Amino acid sequence: MKTVKGFASATVGNVACGFDVLGFAITEPGDEVTLTLLDERKKDCPVSIASITGDGGALPLDPKKNTSSFVVLKFLEYIRTHKGVDFSGHISLELKKNLPLSSGMGSSAASAAAALVAANELLGQPCTKMELVHFAIEGERVACGSAHADNAAPAILGNFVLIRSYTPLDLITIPPPKDLFCTLVHPHTELRTSFARSVLPRAIPLKTAIQQWGNVGALITGLLTSDYELIGRSLVDVVAEPKRAPLIPGFFDVKQAALDAGALGCSIAGSGPSLFAFSSSEKTAREAGNAMQQAFLSPKTNLDSDMWVSRICSEGAKIL
Ligand SMILES: Nc1ncnc2c1ncn2[C@@H]1O[C@H](COP(=O)(O)OP(=O)(O)OP(=O)(O)O)[C@@H](O)[C@H]1O
Numbered sequence: 001m002k003t004v005k006g007f008a009s010a011t012v013g014n015v016a017c018g019f020d021v022l023g024f025a026i027t028e029p030g031d032e033v034t035l036t037l038l039d040e041r042k043k044d045c046p047v048s049i050a051s052i053t054g055d056g057g058a059l060p061l062d063p064k065k066n067t068s069s070f071v072v073l074k075f076l077e078y079i080r081t082h083k084g085v086d087f088s089g090h091i092s093l094e095l096k097k098n099l100p101l102s103s104g105m106g107s108s109a110a111s112a113a114a115a116l117v118a119a120n121e122l123l124g125q126p127c128t129k130m131e132l133v134h135f136a137i138e139g140e141r142v143a144c145g146s147a148h149a150d151n152a153a154p155a156i157l158g159n160f161v162l163i164r165s166y167t168p169l170d171l172i173t174i175p176p177p178k179d180l181f182c183t184l185v186h187p188h189t190e191l192r193t194s195f196a197r198s199v200l201p202r203a204i205p206l207k208t209a210i211q212q213w214g215n216v217g218a219l220i221t222g223l224l225t226s227d228y229e230l231i232g233r234s235l236v237d238v239v240a241e242p243k244r245a246p247l248i249p250g251f252f253d254v255k256q257a258a259l260d261a262g263a264l265g266c267s268i269a270g271s272g273p274s275l276f277a278f279s280s281s282e283k284t285a286r287e288a289g290n291a292m293q294q295a296f297l298s299p300k301t302n303l304d305s306d307m308w309v310s311r312i313c314s315e316g317a318k319i320l
């Protein structure tokens with residue numbers, strides 16, 4: 001009986017201006033998926049979920065509905081049709097859910113990415129990490145109805161990932177500047193990605209688009225040249241943030257608290273309700289996080305929160 005444990009960390013989608021085209025991974029927290037290879041197939045499905053812990057009973061045990069098992073099913077189908085690997089055994093899956101659900105921290109993608117690296121290892125690495133990204137993206141469709149890649153791709157590949165094109169998928173990995181630190185603050189409230197997407201406009205004025213793609217280009221330049229000041233002034237989102245900010249209690253106060261504490265910039269993490277901030281030192285990143293948590297605790301919002309300070313993860317999903 002062979003057992004493999006995979007790990008994938010939280011990710012931040014959009015990075016302010018890069019709606020659905022830019023995301024990055026942090027080093028912790030993350031989800032863990034343990035896969036055990038059994039000789040005999042149970043029922044007619046090659047994957048079953050033996051246990052899920054840390055989700056308070058919220059997540060589906062149906063292998064076609066949980067992102068972790070769903071993506072393994074897609075992976076098995078792919079290696080049968082494209083790699084000639086006809087898997088006749090059974091995979092039993094245990095999910096240790098460390099990321100909060102509907103948090104904006106790429107929770108559904110982390111489960112999928114951890115399961116995929118474990119499945120790939122279990123079956124002798126038939127796929128590259130780049131191939132695994134395709135299945136992880138399909139997992140996002142199961143989670144929220146939209147196959148966006150800005151959590152799934154960095155969850156597998158690490159670093160910043162820019163999605164130049166979805167069809168065909170063209171991903172560009174961007175290593176982080178040396179002294180860039182991320183503060184992630186998760187207020188204790190949920191916001192479903194599917195709902196946060198439903199409030200967005202279907203079309204945007206050309207003037208708005210011009211502002212947005214100017215910032216995306218500048219942010220990428222800032223990352224590639226380690227120009228922290230440029231990174232900070234490019235963290236501007238005129239498309240999603242104005243529509244989603246009202247869904248996050250105290251958003252503007254929390255963002256201002258981060259900036260006042262010296263952060264380079266601050267915006268919604270993915271679809272929220274978490275916020276992320278960038279700083280050019282760990283000390284400032286911690287001070288920004290403390291200030292953001294205090295702002296969430298103000299009488300107006302009175303929300304407890306969790307905070308993580310991390311460098312950008314350059315490793316991606318891994319075997320533990
Ligand atoms: N393994 C899983 N982990 C988390 N959510 C899952 C998982 N499998 C299925 N889901 C479903 O996905 C939904 C949560 O996804 P959602 O995209 O809202 O959260 P998120 O991943 O934290 O957000 P974001 O993509 O904004 O970072 C829930 O409805 C949940 O039932």
Ligand SMILES: N[C@@H](CCO)C(=O)O
Nearest residue numbers: 013020148150270271
């Ligand atoms: N790009 C996605 C990320 C979800 O975490 C969105 O903003 O809906």
